[in-house]
Amino acid sequence: MTLKVEDLSVSFPTGPVLAGISLALERGEIVGLTGTSGAGKSLVAEALAGALPGDATRTGRITVDGALAPPHMVALAPQRLDALDPLAPVGRQIDRFARLAGRSADVPGALASVGLPATTARLYPHELSGGMARRVLLATALATGADWIVADEPTVGLDEAAAGRILSLLADLAASGRGVIVISHDLIGLARIASRVVILRQGRHVETAPAHAFDGLGSCLREDFSRALWQAQLAPDAPC
Numbered sequence: 001m002t003l004k005v006e007d008l009s010v011s012f013p014t015g016p017v018l019a020g021i022s023l024a025l026e027r028g029e030i031v032g033l034t035g036t037s038g039a040g041k042s043l044v045a046e047a048l049a050g051a052l053p054g055d056a057t058r059t060g061r062i063t064v065d066g067a068l069a070p071p072h073m074v075a076l077a078p079q080r081l082d083a084l085d086p087l088a089p090v091g092r093q094i095d096r097f098a099r100l101a102g103r104s105a106d107v108p109g110a111l112a113s114v115g116l117p118a119t120t121a122r123l124y125p126h127e128l129s130g131g132m133a134r135r136v137l138l139a140t141a142l143a144t145g146a147d148w149i150v151a152d153e154p155t156v157g158l159d160e161a162a163a164g165r166i167l168s169l170l171a172d173l174a175a176s177g178r179g180v181i182v183i184s185h186d187l188i189g190l191a192r193i194a195s196r197v198v199i200l201r202q203g204r205h206v207e208t209a210p211a212h213a214f215d216g217l218g219s220c221l222r223e224d225f226s227r228a229l230w231q232a233q234l235a236p237d238a239p240c
């Protein structure tokens with residue numbers, strides 16, 4: 001099965017912010033989405049999940065195997081941890097998301113699929129570590145039963161070890177047959193788990209590069225902008 005975004009554009013009353021974005025994703029695959037701050041990554045995620053702000057106008061097609069994707073086909077694990085309701089225990093929030101998607105929730109199952117014990121269901125968001133909160137956001141997305149998951153900056157604010165565990169978890173989700181889009185500024189992490197990385201700049205598509213192009217100084221990347229983005233992340237002792 002293939003999820004396709006074709007010629008996606010988004011504008012607000014203040015003007016256009018995304019134009020002509022296209023990407024494709026297979027089940028079992030991870031595609032990365034990156035770009036500088038404000039490039040439009042979160043808006044792509046929100047468009048995919050049918051969660052754009054009310055004053056946004058969207059054009060373009062989002063399809064699965066050629067048919068328009070119905071609501072709840074793509075589940076979003078949002079960037080902001082405050083997307084979690086501070087007044088509700090984790091289990092109730094997972095249950096709420098599942099019901100919104102018309103499913104009865106398997107809360108322990110959703111928690112287990114992100115490597116959290118069933119007892120996490122009783123905790124409130126303020127009792128979670130950053131890594132646990134990221135996992136809970138993924139669990140709410142998985143509880144909807146969606147085959148397509150968008151994780152928006154799932155490792156931001158985490159130390160290297162916790163970020164590595166989240167990336168492994170996303171790889172496991174893809175290995176279990178889901179299609180996963182991972183939005184991140186961490187190109188090194190993305191290149192490790194994604195097959196391709198889509199690069200955006202100021203609301204426009206720059207290039208879609210295979211993961212192996214993020215190597216050395218990025219000489220296999222097509223665009224100067226992509227190379228600059230990649231080189232900015234290289235360790236100071238990288239070969240020159």
Ligand SMILES: Nc1ncnc2c1ncn2[C@@H]1O[C@H](COP(=O)(O)OP(=O)(O)OP(=O)(O)O)[C@@H](O)[C@H]1O
Pocket residue numbers: 012014017035036037038039040041042043044053
């Ligand atoms: N509700 C809105 N009304 C008007 N403009 C908006 C709205 N939401 C986002 N934008 C604009 O759309 C552009 C893209 O925003 P978006 O949040 O998708 O960027 P991003 O690439 O995810 O950035 P970051 O990496 O900082 O999270 C920005 O210029 C932003 O100011």
